[in-house]
Amino acid sequence: MAKQVKEKSIEESLWQACDKLRGSVESSEYKHVVLGLIFLKFASDKFEERRAEIIAERHEKFIEMKEFYNEKNVFYLNETSRWSFIKANAKQDDLALKIDTALHNIEKNNPALKGALPDNYFSRLGLDKTKLASLIDQISEINTIADKQNDIVGRVYEYFLAKFAIKEGKGKGEFYTPKSIVNLIAEMIEPYQGIIYDPACGSGGMFVQSVKFIEQHHGNKKEVSVYGQEYTNTTYKLAKMNLAIRGISANLGEKAADTFGADQHPDLKADFIMANPPFNQKDWRGKDELTDDPRWKGYDVPPKSNANYGWILNMAAKLSDNGVAGFILANGALSGGGEEFKIRKKLIENNVVEAIIILPRNMFYTTDISVTLWVLNKNKTAKIVDKGTATRNYREREEEILFMDLRQQGEPFEKKYIQFSPAQIKDIAQTLHTWQTDTATYKDIPEYCYSANKKEVEKKDFSLVPSKYIEFVNRDENIDFDTKMKGLQTELKDILAQEEASKADLQNVFKNLGYEL
Numbered sequence: 001m002a003k004q005v006k007e008k009s010i011e012e013s014l015w016q017a018c019d020k021l022r023g024s025v026e027s028s029e030y031k032h033v034v035l036g037l038i039f040l041k042f043a044s045d046k047f048e049e050r051r052a053e054i055i056a057e058r059h060e061k062f063i064e065m066k067e068f069y070n071e072k073n074v075f076y077l078n079e080t081s082r083w084s085f086i087k088a089n090a091k092q093d094d095l096a097l098k099i100d101t102a103l104h105n106i107e108k109n110n111p112a113l114k115g116a117l118p119d120n121y122f123s124r125l126g127l128d129k130t131k132l133a134s135l136i137d138q139i140s141e142i143n144t145i146a147d148k149q150n151d152i153v154g155r156v157y158e159y160f161l162a163k164f165a166i167k168e169g170k171g172k173g174e175f176y177t178p179k180s181i182v183n184l185i186a187e188m189i190e191p192y193q194g195i196i197y198d199p200a201c202g203s204g205g206m207f208v209q210s211v212k213f214i215e216q217h218h219g220n221k222k223e224v225s226v227y228g229q230e231y232t233n234t235t236y237k238l239a240k241m242n243l244a245i246r247g248i249s250a251n252l253g254e255k256a257a258d259t260f261g262a263d264q265h266p267d268l269k270a271d272f273i274m275a276n277p278p279f280n281q282k283d284w285r286g287k288d289e290l291t292d293d294p295r296w297k298g299y300d301v302p303p304k305s306n307a308n309y310g311w312i313l314n315m316a317a318k319l320s321d322n323g324v325a326g327f328i329l330a331n332g333a334l335s336g337g338g339e340e341f342k343i344r345k346k347l348i349e350n351n352v353v354e355a356i357i358i359l360p361r362n363m364f365y366t367t368d369i370s371v372t373l374w375v376l377n378k379n380k381t382a383k384i385v386d387k388g389t390a391t392r393n394y395r396e397r398e399e400e401i402l403f404m405d406l407r408q409q410g411e412p413f414e415k416k417y418i419q420f421s422p423a424q425i426k427d428i429a430q431t432l433h434t435w436q437t438d439t440a441t442y443k444d445i446p447e448y449c450y451s452a453n454k455k456e457v458e459k460k461d462f463s464l465v466p467s468k469y470i471e472f473v474n475r476d477e478n479i480d481f482d483t484k485m486k487g488l489q490t491e492l493k494d495i496l497a498q499e500e501a502s503k504a505d506l507q508n509v510f511k512n513l514g515y516e517l
Contacts, residue, residue, distance in 0.1 A: 040102060188428075206274040269320040295313050299342075322383075
């Protein structure tokens with residue numbers, strides 16, 4: 001019987017095509033080359049679709065009017081910006097210049113894309129012409145709008161951003177937060193309507209998943225406003241493209257800028273904040289330059305040595321009176337002394353901390369450490385809140401904090417990484433929501449969750465380390481050591497036997513060559 005060959009996905013085929021750039025451009029540049037071209041192909045497919053509609057409606061005289069495209073959230077493309085033109089000129093020596101010109105004209109003709117597209121990027125890279133032409137051919141095979149339900153171009157963006165983050169490894173790939181973590185934050189804080197903010201938005205993944213959450217729960221994405229900020233210029237452009245292809249209107253500020261030194265949204269009050277700011281950032285403006293910053297009002301100034309509490313206070317200051325934040329930080333922020341202790345103590349006393357959740361190791365592509373998901377809530381009083389298709393009756397919990405430990409959860413993917421399954425995300429979020437609304441149903445569970453009152457936290461010196469509160473089960477008590485050791489003994493025998501066999505094979509190879517070991 002013939003072996004069935006698994007059909008490659010669009011994402012896999014493109015990733016292999018991306019490898020054709022190897023040798024002609026640094027791998028760290030792949031994402032900007034490939035995602036820029038995918039954006040161009042997508043914009044062109046949408047334009048051609050709308051152009052055909054205008055002709056079918058017998059409005060041929062309007063086919064070059066921008067307004068007839070913009071009213072349907074389609075970008076207008078002049079002739080030299082269309083994919084058909086790029087493809088027809090793929091073998092020309094000035095292909096890179098033609099791509100740069102196309103992107104420049106798209107941005108010029110569509111104000112919503114201001115600052116989003118790379119400027120003279122392809123020309124500056126000096127790409128191998130043959131490899132670039134091959135990539136154009138590969139992308140030409142994709143109809144980016146054929147399956148509107150499956151969001152092909154969105155899938156490609158997500159896949160590539162994740163793969164680039166994995167490939168770039170530790171110290172890089174900061175622009176991407178793993179999808180299952182973003183989904184978990186969205187399910188926990190439920191950003192149905194209002195203002196959503198991300199002070200370190202990277203490539204915009206938090207916003208994308210927020211909008212997906214709204215659509216999956218039968219909400220209306222027009223009822224949310226998106227605000228964000230990103231420090232790195234190339235990543236800022238990626239975010240703008242990522243959001244533009246999905247029709248998400250966002251205010252990311254006039255330019256890429258440092259959130260602390262050049263806050264693009266100083267007066268913003270957000271209903272929801274979702275963020276993954278840099279972990280343990282050392283090089284930030286801190287105590288010397290931002291002593292009187294209004295974001296620290298009522299708190300100590302965060303230490304210059306570490307920006308973790310600068311990010312926390314930035315987000316706390318941006319929350320509306322009923323605002324909720326879900327964000328990721330390194331575990332070191334859960335304890336420690338000095339200014340961090342004073343700020344943490346004040347946050348707890350002000351009833352802002354809602355939940356502290358330890359995540360498994362190996363969830364991030366940039367670090368293998370276990371990190372923490374914080375949930376802040378400016379209003380933990382009893383209230384009824386509209387949650388899209390339902391309402392939630394919150395109980396009074398100002399004197400309580402929920403601690404959760406998810407290190408036993410998750411499933412493997414990409415060989416060495418961990419992610420949450422959709423069922424796990426649903427169960428974890430449900431634990432938080434049950435605790436928020438129903439004390440009769442919520443139960444503390446060893447090694448998983450514990451509801452601590454403020455007096456308990458005070459007795460533990462205002463530490464937010466979950467293991468100080470959640471009951472630990474000593475699994476060693478239930479281990480039969482004789483059985484365990486016999487199993488290890490058998491394993492070791494097998495390993496030693498394999499080693500001897502390998503030695504013998506190696507000796508035979510040398511012997512056959514006329515040499516003795």
